[in-house]
Amino acid sequence: MQLSFCKLRTHQWCFLLFNVLLFHALLFGADFVEEYLLQAFPGTYTDLKVLEVRERARKLDMTTARGNISQQYTINYPEACSGQDVFLLVLIFSAPDNAHRREAIRRTWANRTHVQECLIRTLFVLESPRSLSTQATVLREAELHSDIIQGRLIESPGNLTPKTLLAMQWVVTYCPFARFILQANETAFVNLMALGDYLLTLRRHPEDLYIGRVVHQEMPDREPNSPHFLSPNQYRDKYFPDYCTGSAFVLSQDVARKVIVASEEVHFPVPYDVFIGICVRKAGVVPTHSARFSGERHIRYNACCYQFIFSSANVGDDQLDSIWQDLRDERSCSLLETYYGLVACKALTYLDKFSFFNTGTISDADSNG
Numbered sequence: 001m002q003l004s005f006c007k008l009r010t011h012q013w014c015f016l017l018f019n020v021l022l023f024h025a026l027l028f029g030a031d032f033v034e035e036y037l038l039q040a041f042p043g044t045y046t047d048l049k050v051l052e053v054r055e056r057a058r059k060l061d062m063t064t065a066r067g068n069i070s071q072q073y074t075i076n077y078p079e080a081c082s083g084q085d086v087f088l089l090v091l092i093f094s095a096p097d098n099a100h101r102r103e104a105i106r107r108t109w110a111n112r113t114h115v116q117e118c119l120i121r122t123l124f125v126l127e128s129p130r131s132l133s134t135q136a137t138v139l140r141e142a143e144l145h146s147d148i149i150q151g152r153l154i155e156s157p158g159n160l161t162p163k164t165l166l167a168m169q170w171v172v173t174y175c176p177f178a179r180f181i182l183q184a185n186e187t188a189f190v191n192l193m194a195l196g197d198y199l200l201t202l203r204r205h206p207e208d209l210y211i212g213r214v215v216h217q218e219m220p221d222r223e224p225n226s227p228h229f230l231s232p233n234q235y236r237d238k239y240f241p242d243y244c245t246g247s248a249f250v251l252s253q254d255v256a257r258k259v260i261v262a263s264e265e266v267h268f269p270v271p272y273d274v275f276i277g278i279c280v281r282k283a284g285v286v287p288t289h290s291a292r293f294s295g296e297r298h299i300r301y302n303a304c305c306y307q308f309i310f311s312s313a314n315v316g317d318d319q320l321d322s323i324w325q326d327l328r329d330e331r332s333c334s335l336l337e338t339y340y341g342l343v344a345c346k347a348l349t350y351l352d353k354f355s356f357f358n359t360g361t362i363s364d365a366d367s368n369g
């Protein structure tokens with residue numbers, strides 16, 4: 001009926017409709033397929049080793065080690081969470097030199113302390129700089145804002161994994177009641193409002209939550225001269241376990257404990273996000289994929305789109321300010337506006353990928369995302 005009706009009127013209408021549908025299918029189809037393929041199935045805990053890790057994580061007690069642990073930080077802030085019911089603890093990985101960036105983050109997306117009355121706490125996690133004058137600046141900044149913790153680790157790309165572990169240790173020791181932990185790169189923009197709303201829809205005490213943009217079947221680096229080289233002796237499997245890209249991802253508190261326990265058996269050099277994926281797998285936790293995290297991809301700005309997504313990578317300071325101008329007022333987008341916004345920013349993001357003039361927003365992680 002429908003078909004002949006179309007044909008009778010004018011087949012151009014059908015063609016148009018078909019194109020619109022095809023356009024949407026192409027644009028969003030990948031996301032749906034991705035989310036379907038990468039959906040997390042609850043792990044099976046029949047493996048004795050997995051059960052042991054989980055049991056040890058449950059019993060992990062940091063209170064006796066507190067004195068020792070505090071030695072590992074040049075700047076510590078033990079009372080950051082004390083006496084507060086923290087819902088979401090935000091840990092922003094930052095470099096000591098980037099005071100300017102931290103300032104931009106403080107006055108923009110991190111300047112949100114609540115989502116529906118639930119408390120959000122934001123801290124910057126730093127390494128130790130080589131220069132004494134930088135350290136002096138960092139100390140002043142920490143005193144002024146009380147939102148910095150700094151590990152006793154020299155700043156270097158190779159120290160990102162120990163830094164991640166220090167951060168997890170800090171969480172379990174000093175903020176053990178925070179329900180969720182967001183780890184984010186300082187170069188990213190995070191929409192705490194959207195993310196908080198989403199987390200609030202989950203069960204009250206969810207366990208085993210590890211959510212972000214999942215990287216599926218990445219191969220270890222077998223190139224002998226590369227910094228992340230892994231010989232087959234060090235890591236036997238063909239693929240890494242699925243993991244969430246480091247630019248922004250969320251863990252539930254129990255997963256942080258599991259990472260600490262499982263990390264004792266991981267002794268090879270891998271990027272820190274892969275490291276978390278490996279640890280978490282040892283505890284039987286499977287990552288959950290959400291296309292609302294952009295991974296290493298920069299999403300072209302559109303107000304209604306940015307109200308919906310959880311994160312976008314490589315957002316400049318100026319852009320943070322202009323985004324915040326829009327988002328702070330919590331203008332609500334209608335369903336249609338959100339939909340249109342998603343179409344627009346998705347299409348533009350794809351165009352950026354192909355643009356020869358705009359290489360700055362393209363990262364090599366795009367090809368595996």
Ligand SMILES: *[C@@H]1O[C@H](CO)[C@@H](O)[C@H](O)[C@H]1NC(C)=O
Binds near residue numbers: 064065068
């Ligand atoms: C603290 O560290 C020292 C030396 O590393 C170690 O001998 C001691 O057992 C540690 N104490 C606790 C409570 O972990």
Ligand SMILES: *[C@@H]1O[C@H](CO)[C@@H](O)[C@H](O)[C@H]1NC(C)=O
Binds near residue numbers: 106
């Ligand atoms: C956060 O926003 C409030 C209200 O707009 C402002 O008074 C405060 O100074 C901001 N905080 C920072 C760190 O900029």
Ligand SMILES: *[C@@H]1O[C@H](CO)[C@@H](O)[C@H](O)[C@H]1NC(C)=O
Binds near residue numbers: 093186187313314
């Ligand atoms: C943060 O992102 C930048 C640019 O994408 C990258 O160079 C840097 O290594 C990342 N840092 C961390 C801690 O992931």
